[in-house]
Structure formats: structure tokens, C-alpha cells
Amino acid sequence: MSAPMPFWRAAGMTYITYSNICANLVRNCLKEPHKAEALNREKVHFAISTWKDGKAEKPVVLLKFELPK
Amino acid sequence: MNQRSSRPGVTIVLLLCSNEIAIQFLPYSTSILNLVQLGRLRVDVVIVPATTGQLGVLPGHVATIAELKPRIMSVHDGNGVTKYFVSNGFAFVLTNSFADLIAVEAVPLDRIDACLVRKGLPEFTKKLKSASTDLEKAEVQIGVDVHSALNSP
Numbered sequence: 001m002s003a004p005m006p007f008w009r010a011a012g013m014t015y016i017t018y019s020n021i022c023a024n025l026v027r028n029c030l031k032e033p034h035k036a037e038a039l040n041r042e043k044v045h046f047a048i049s050t051w052k053d054g055k056a057e058k059p060v061v062l063l064k065f066e067l068p069k
Numbered sequence: 070m071n072q073r074s075s076r077p078g079v080t081i082v083l084l085l086c087s088n089e090i091a092i093q094f095l096p097y098s099t100s101i102l103n104l105v106q107l108g109r110l111r112v113d114v115v116i117v118p119a120t121t122g123q124l125g126v127l128p129g130h131v132a133t134i135a136e137l138k139p140r141i142m143s144v145h146d147g148n149g150v151t152k153y154f155v156s157n158g159f160a161f162v163l164t165n166s167f168a169d170l171i172a173v174e175a176v177p178l179d180r181i182d183a184c185l186v187r188k189g190l191p192e193f194t195k196k197l198k199s200a201s202t203d204l205e206k207a208e209v210q211i212g213v214d215v216h217s218a219l220n221s222p
Binding site: 008 | 154156157173176180181185186206207208215216
């Protein structure tokens with residue numbers, strides 16, 4: 001009943017990663033005004049601060065979601 | 070439920086959304102950055118590119134959930150056909166002739182730049198040979214798939 005595992009899942013990629021890669025590829029193939037709008041729309045800004053001893057440490061600013069090391 | 074108009078048809082709620090951040094994939098979540106609702110359209114047929122093949126959704130279609138492939142989705146109305154290239158997403162066909170089509174990127178075909186696609190395809194096909202880890206191979210394979218789909222609408 002379960003379908004065979006898709007190749008990206010077998011390689012250890014999650015669905016969201018796969019989905020974002022596909023979306024980025026499509027966005028990069030758009031014609032000009034739409035491409036700039038799409039890339040602009042997808043910019044993200046994160047500020048992540050880890051907490052230690054009940055206090056927030058200095059926030060790390062990210063432009064792409066990655067857990068800080 | 071509210072009264073539905075008497076014209077038979079499949080109602081589509083087409084959401085174009087993006088979730089660049091790694092939040093849980095909740096299409097209706099309010100934290101999605103760009104949620105554009107194309108509108109509730111009443112159409113005749115929608116041909117949906119599912120991973121298991123093309124799904125033609127007509128009014129009264131059985132309830133289905135389908136994962137979408139990076140391919141063209143065509144919306145057939147009395148006035149003609151509108152085609153969109155969807156990058157990824159899901160199609161939920163509900164029992165009352167509603168279909169929710171949710172895509173991360175759904176672009177009308179005229180926005181695709183054929184030159185960029187033709188440049189990207191051989192680039193990725195080349196990288197396929199030089200990719201080493203499984204993950205890299207998967208990424209390059211995705212590139213090849215998406216570009217070949219974009220190339221041949």
C-alpha cells in the first residue's frame with residue numbers, strides 16, 4: 001500500500017527541503033520583473049537567540065533558516 | 070454550508086504560498102510569508118499533475134489527496150484553458166466538488182523564461198556526473214527534473 005520511497009527521501013532530504021529547492025529553481029527561471037519580485041518576496045530575516053541560565057544571549061541574525069551552530 | 074450557486078463546477082481555492090523557513094508544512098498557517106489566494110474560481114475541469122499521474126478533477130470527483138509534481142496544472146473553464154506551472158504542493162479534492170490546490174510556486178506559463186531553462190538544464194545534467202554524496206545527487210536530480218519539466222510544457 002505504501003509507495004516506494006522517493007529518491008530525495010532515500011537520500012535523507014525532508015519534504016520541505018525538497019519543496020523549497022523546487023520552488024527556488026522555478027523562481028530562478030522566471031522572466032525579469034516577476035523574478036525580482038519573487039526573489040524579493042522570499043527574503044527572510046531571522047534573529048535567533050539562545051537562552052542560557054535564564055538569560056537571552058546576543059541574537060544571531062540569519063537570512064536563511066539554519067540552526068545556529 | 071452556504072447555498073451553492075446552481076451552476077455545476079469544481080470550485081478551486083488556489084493558494085500560492087511560500088514557506089522558505091523550515092516551519093511545519095501547514096498550508097493554512099498564518100505564519101506563511103506570502104499567501105496569495107487566487108480566488109475561488111468555479112471551473113469545469115482542473116488537470117492536476119500528481120506524482121501518481123495526471124488527475125482530472127471534474128465536479129463530483131471522489132475525495133482525493135494528491136501530492137503534486139513540478140509540472141503544469143491546467144484549469145479549464147468555459148472560456149478556455151489557463152495553465153500554471155506548479156513547483157510543488159498538494160491537491161485536496163473534497164466531496165462537495167471543491168478542490169483545494171496548494172502550491173508553493175504556481176506561475177502562469179508566460180512568466181517562464183525559456184532561455185534560463187535551456188541554460189539550466191545542461192548545467193544540472195553535467196553536475197549529475199560530478200555529484201558525490203547522496204544528498205548532492207538528490208539535489209542535482211531535482212534540478213534536472215524541474216528544468217526538464219519547465220523545458221517541455
